[in-house]
Amino acid sequence: MSEADPAAKPQRPFDRIGGREPIARMVDRFYDLMDSEPDFAELRAMHGPDLAPMREALTDFLIAWMGGPRDWFEKHPGACVMSAHRAMPGMNYAVATQWVVAMQQAAKETIPADPDFVDSMVSAFAGMSKSMAANAGQADNH
Numbered sequence: 001m002s003e004a005d006p007a008a009k010p011q012r013p014f015d016r017i018g019g020r021e022p023i024a025r026m027v028d029r030f031y032d033l034m035d036s037e038p039d040f041a042e043l044r045a046m047h048g049p050d051l052a053p054m055r056e057a058l059t060d061f062l063i064a065w066m067g068g069p070r071d072w073f074e075k076h077p078g079a080c081v082m083s084a085h086r087a088m089p090g091m092n093y094a095v096a097t098q099w100v101v102a103m104q105q106a107a108k109e110t111i112p113a114d115p116d117f118v119d120s121m122v123s124a125f126a127g128m129s130k131s132m133a134a135n136a137g138q139a140d141n142h
């Protein structure tokens with residue numbers, strides 16, 4: 001058994017996943033699935049016709065959420081993803097489940113080498129999505 005180096009910093013999820021590229025690939029696959037699979041039609045209908053801005057926005061958000069560069073938060077000072085989603089028209093458990101299922105499939109396909117990481121990330125997304133749906137329709141405040 002080796003002793004942990006007390007000076008070592010805990011590894012950021014951003015480093016464990018391998019930086020920006022794997023996150024961008026996962027997000028691209030997520031929106032490709034949403035755009036093509038009938039099971040995700042209700043979720044797709046909540047989005048605008050052009051998904052390109054969302055591909056960039058969700059990638060930037062997840063990079064920051066995983067401890068990487070914080071460009072998304074710098075572009076959206078004071079923004080709260082949770083309260084913005086609760087206030088979205090059409091938010092409910094059905095679309096929340098579609099979001100998690102699509103993201104789980106995208107993550108499994110694009111990060112096949114690290115299933116433990118995928119499981120903990122998807123669990124976190126499931127908790128967030130459930131809370132977004134549970135509090136749907138509430139005013140956009142904290």
Ligand code: HEM
Pocket residue numbers: 043046047048054057058061081085088091095096097099100125128129130132133
């Ligand atoms: C409950 C399931 C979810 C639904 C139905 C949903 C729906 C949406 C929709 C419709 C948009 C586009 C809004 C627009 O056109 O401006 C969007 C954007 C976004 N969503 Fe979600 N979402 C869900 C879960 C999540 C989760 C769990 C996260 C974070 C891990 C997330 C992060 C984002 C981000 C960062 C954007 C882009 C915001 C921006 O920069 O403009 N969403 N979502």
